[in-house]
Amino acid sequence: MRFAADHRHVETARGREFAGLARTLFGNVRLDFGGADEEKSAMLSAMLGACRLTRLEADRHVVFGERAAAAPDDPDAIKLILQTEGSASITQGGLHAPVSINALVIYDPCRPYVLTNSTPVRQLLLQLPRQALPQAAVERLAAPFTAHAEHDGMCRILLSLMESTIYEIGHLDAARRSSVGQTMIDLVRTMIGEGPAGQVVNPLDLLLSRIKDFITRNIDRPDLTVAMIARRMGCSVRYIYRAFEAERLTPAGYIWDLRLQRAATKLREADGHSGEISGIAFALGFSSSAHFSRAFRARYAVSPSQWRKAALS
Known part of the structure; x- marks a missing residue:
């Protein structure tokens, strides 16, 4: 379902609608709640220019990304997960990585993966267009990339930006959403090795831009x-x-x-x-x-x- 009026850009789902909206937004995924309570699930998602930012909460469940290539109708996007509550892990490319609180995990969903949410979780999920990243950076995502806020200033800025944006999403106009989305792209590009147009981005410059805005x-x-x-x-x-x-x-x-x-x-x-x-x-x-x-x-x-x-x- 959608909010009315100025919230038309926001999509939400609860309970049994959760898995359906997940497949619509994320493409090649299958959710298995096992004996957990699917009715506890909730999702809020919005476009930020070329990016999509989603907040979700759910009981324990497993997400299977089973196809090695996206189907024609699937979004061609790189994914980034920020865990705010609960315990999870992702397995991809023969590697197993924890999805821990105050850390970001970036991965390519067109490569088979399993995301195991072993407890009830709250997460923020960012999708950004594959073409927004350098090809060399995409190739490095054969396995998940992890950054921790306590060690990485860029990660800390992106984490804060995602949290504040989802909090204010109903009050941002199209121009502001697009601007925030581009800032997120720039941050991700820099975190995984290359800033806009091949330039190194100073995290303080991005922070200053956010502060002034x-x-x-x-x-x-x-x-x-x-x-x-x-x-x-x-x-x-x-x-x-x-x-x-x-x-x-x-x-x-x-x-x-x-x-x-x-x-x-x-x-x-x-x-x-x-x-x-x-x-x-x-x-x-x-x-x-x-x-x-x-x-x-x-x-x-x-x-x-x-x-x-x-x-x-």
Whole structure:
């Protein structure tokens, strides 16, 4: 089934519908719940441009990817699993790899595999187009590739991005979904050996892009602090500061400068009387009109009211 209105891009299934949607979205799979309770299963899935991100939870079960090549109607995608709860393992190419919490496992579903979920599980699954990866990287996926967040900064960023995106999926427009999907592709390419156009991607650059996007979308929130941003990005406060170092900025400095830019835009559209100017200041997180006036004058060399008058002249 699908959500209505602005959730049309999201697909969901529960219970007995779970296995059917899994075959539709993932292609060459067969699910065996054995004596487990299939009714406990739930899935939510959405397209992110060329990628698909899926959240699923289910009782213990086994997934068989039995065909060595995809059928004509199957999605031609590389898969990535993030385990958030439970215990699982994947066997492919003669190798056995655990699917552990806070680790990513990347594999080629066109090669036969068995994914054993030995306990009830919660997982995030990312599918990205095969052609989005270098051929050499795809060839290396004859066996599963594993990365751990505690050892790999790139993995930690991708893990956080997947979790935050699925949380916000109902509120993202098509352009934002596509942008997030491309960022995920870039991260995966870099993790398995090659960034976009053969370039090495700096994980801090990708993190900074995510931070700036998050700040832009939440600039009106009075609780927009570095600590809150770090929680949403899934990293430490120190890592947030490191992301801004290359631009010789602090996170707080970036936030306040963006708020002043937003205020300048709003003032051009305002009547300019003191009440409305104060309203703009408080709406953008300034503690007082005096605080706003001092910061605005330091940034633009004129007062907010003078700025408004100049815009009208």
